[in-house]
Amino acid sequence: SRLRTLRDHIRWAVSRFHAESLFFGHGTDNAWDEARQLVLGALHLPYEIADSYLDCRLEEDESALLRELLRRRIEERVPVAYLLGEAWFCGMPFVVDERVLVPRSPIAELIQQQFSPWLPQEPARILDLCTGSGCIGIACAHAFPDAEVVLADLSFEALEVANLNIERHGLEERVFTVQGDGFEGLPGQRFDLIVSNPPYVDAEDFADMPAEYQHEPELGLACGNDGLDLVRRMLAEAADHLTEKGLLIVEVGNSQVHVEELYPEVDFLWLDFEHGGHGVFLLSAKQC
Numbered sequence: 001s002r003l004r005t006l007r008d009h010i011r012w013a014v015s016r017f018h019a020e021s022l023f024f025g026h027g028t029d030n031a032w033d034e035a036r037q038l039v040l041g042a043l044h045l046p047y048e049i050a051d052s053y054l055d056c057r058l059e060e061d062e063s064a065l066l067r068e069l070l071r072r073r074i075e076e077r078v079p080v081a082y083l084l085g086e087a088w089f090c091g092m093p094f095v096v097d098e099r100v101l102v103p104r105s106p107i108a109e110l111i112q113q114q115f116s117p118w119l120p121q122e123p124a125r126i127l128d129l130c131t132g133s134g135c136i137g138i139a140c141a142h143a144f145p146d147a148e149v150v151l152a153d154l155s156f157e158a159l160e161v162a163n164l165n166i167e168r169h170g171l172e173e174r175v176f177t178v179q180g181d182g183f184e185g186l187p188g189q190r191f192d193l194i195v196s197n198p199p200y201v202d203a204e205d206f207a208d209m210p211a212e213y214q215h216e217p218e219l220g221l222a223c224g225n226d227g228l229d230l231v232r233r234m235l236a237e238a239a240d241h242l243t244e245k246g247l248l249i250v251e252v253g254n255s256q257v258h259v260e261e262l263y264p265e266v267d268f269l270w271l272d273f274e275h276g277g278h279g280v281f282l283l284s285a286k287q288c
C-alpha cells in the first residue's frame with residue numbers, strides 16, 4: 001500500500017503510534033494531533049490547514065522525508081519538537097533542540113492570565129530561573145511589554161537556545177541571559193516576579209520515564225534523590241532576590257515528597273497537568 005496524500009501519511013502514523021504505544025505529552029496528548037503536527041510541520045504547512053488540503057498528493061521526496069521523520073519518532077522515540085526544531089508555548093513558536101527540554105508547563109495558563117489574581121501589580125523586573133529554551137520568560141515578556149526579563153540557567157548550551165529565541169522574538173532590548181547555578185549569577189539583584197520550572201523529578205520517577213525523556217537533558221529533569229534539591233535552595237534564597245511585594249512561582253510535581261508538608265506556611269495552587277500526572281504549583285510572596 002502506497003502513501004500518497006497528507007492524510008495517508010497522518011493515518012499511517014496514527015496507526016503506528018497506537019501499535020507502538022508511544023508516549024504523548026511533549027506538546028500534544030493524542031496520536032492524531034501528534035501525527036498531524038509532525039506531518040504538517042515537516043512540510044512547513046500550518047497546523048490549522050483546511051481539511052480538504054489533507055487530500056493533496058505529495059511528491060516522492062516529501063513522502064521520503066515524512067517516512068524518515070516518522071521512523072525516528074517511532075523507532076528512536078525522538079519527540080516531535082526535536083524532529084521539527086520547533087515547539088509552541090503560550091501560542092508562540094520557539095526554537096528547540098536536544099540542548100533544552102521540550103517546552104511544556106501549566107505555568108503557561110498563569111502567564112496567559114498575567115498571573116491574575118496573584119500578582120499585585122505589573123512587574124518591572126522578571127526572572128525566569130532554569131529557563132531552558134527561554135519559553136517561560138519570553139512568554140512573560142510578551143505578557144508584560146514594559147518589563148525587563150532575565151533568563152537564567154546553569155547550562156551554557158541551554159542559554160545558546162534561549163538566545164536564539166530572544167532574537168527570534170525580537171526582544172534583545174529587554175530580555176537577557178545570565179549563566180549560573182540557581183541565583184549564583186544574580187548577586188544583589190531583586191525581581192518583582194520570579195518564575196521557575198526547575199528540574200524536580202525524583203530518582204525513582206526519573207528511572208521510569210518514557211523513552212522520549214531520554215532525548216531531553218537530564219539536567220532539566222532530575223534533581224537529587226527526592227528531586228527537590230534545587231527547589232529547596234530556591235526557597236531558601238528567594239527572599240534575597242524578591243522585591244517587597246515580589247512573587248515566586250515554582251512548578252513542582254514528580255516527587256514522592258509532598259512539598260506542602262515540607263513548607264506548610266506557603267500557598268499552593270493545584271493545576272492539572274494537561275497530560276495526566278500531578279502538577280503542584282507553589283506560590284509564595286514574602287513567606288519564603
Ligand code: GLN
Pocket residue numbers: 104197198199200201220221222253254277
Ligand atoms: N513532570 C515534568 C514534565 O515532564 C517534569 C519537568 C521538570 O522536571 N521540570 O513535564
